[in-house]
Amino acid sequence: MDHPELDDRELLRRVASRDPHALTDLYRRHGRVLFGQIFFVVSDRGMSEEILQDTMVAVWRDAASFRGDSRVRSWMIAIARRKARDQMRRHRSAAVDDDVLSEHPDAAPGPELLALDRVEMADVATAVTRLSPGHREVLGLVFGAGLTLPEVADILEIPEGTVKSRLNTARTVLSEQLREKGYSR
């Protein structure tokens, strides 16, 4: 039985009481965003599926522990992130390696700044996928999952200022990449 009329919290409550249809509904609502975010970071479809599977198992198992102080989607994404981190550790990959997340100062607008709107979308998309996992992750959470900066900070367990810093760094790196490709103002 589907529960299209129920909000996420009610669905999660039902999951906690072992309603499999509620879990299915949550998957239908958020699976795409979760999967997109996971895949965006790990860049491996098979691994992404495994992480998503682990995530949904955890949602089933831990639904009762949801405290209600965040959106259900944020809560699920946070679970997915932990699962992804576990997976990446198992695979000894550096995909979510904090070392790559070194912060850089925001690039102030200047003559060297690239206007991304002048760049072909395909090139921007390609450049995005070449960002570090940490930068992809924060971009995905903001623009893919549609989370607010405080929500992103909560999920990443970092200060909101660091989220902003990473976003700005990601934009700067993107601009640099595209400039190296020959785009310039």
Add this chain to the structure above:
Amino acid sequence: MNSESPHLSLEDLIQSAEGASRDEKHLANCPTCQARVRDWNRISEAVTVAVGTVEPPPQLIDEVLASVDHSPAPTRGRRHVGPSRRARLGSVAALVVVGLGAFGLTFALGPSTGVTGVAGASASVLGRQVMLPRGFRLVRMSGSSCDPWAVAITIRVPVDIAMTPGLEPKRTSRQLPVQGIGDLVKGPSAEQTCIQSSKSAPYMLPTGVSATAPLIPAKQGGAPTSIDGFYAEVVPIKVAAVNSPAPRMTWTHVACGQIPSGPSGASGASGPSGPSGASGTSGPSGASGPSGASGPSGASGPSGASGPSGVQVSCGAPGPIGASGPNQKLDSVIPGTVIYVRVPAGDGKYQLVTVIGWSMPAKQLVSIATEALAPRS
């Protein structure tokens, strides 16, 4: 607006980029902020495209529900797709590894050791992860290699490409475009490739490679099986060798191809002829003939070569496999690349075979054992 800056804050910029400007008046009069909003809008679009192009498997949730504890009490969930699967895969992988040291030694395990019902089954052997195409189940593993670069989780099939005459390995220098480490470059349905063979041509080994042992002793005592008319899917798979150098491997003749949408007869004199008996274990039977399983479209092209019974091999499809044209060679690929040969096998099932290659630097033969993939019930 920033407290220290006359310009929009990052939150405002992002909101504006997503069409919800909170300070339109400032934005309308500030070229700097306009440029920044355009930048963020571009990034937003790119991320949306990148994130939104992947679809989660719809059946995944069913698999989750089939694996968790449904008892009312909120106890810890119990899965049989987690550690237990990995443990089983690990144990099987370990056995495969045992067989890797010996040249040409095929290590095969019976179906009872297989892992079934696992979505997107994957396993890591020698640190290399090999993914199975979605929709198939891992029923058996086997592996053979004297080169640690090449490993595979494979499933048996009554066809052995390595024993097929006409697969002429060629040493070439052309590079196969491959994306970055960790990427599954092409899904099994994204590219179709047909392996063409000439029945009369002997199997040729690259210079320096000994032929004293069979490539894959999968068909001991039997005649090599032709692969005419078989269709392959080239699935370059990036493996977990993140920090490893990438010796080139060269692959056999591969040509662009297409699985016809209608019924066809791929067997002729060359269809799967029954269990190949890799390592003495019998493979799935019922490898009668193709059932006209439809492959992805769009691979049509000029200069098709025909399989023995009407299976059209058309080349010319663009893609990362190589230049178009008949009988193209799949040249250099990175370790871990697996070429799946998908063979229509009746009853809507496929059989698949992996293809061998070899490591150019060491001139070592690398054989990836036979495999079969059957659609999950």
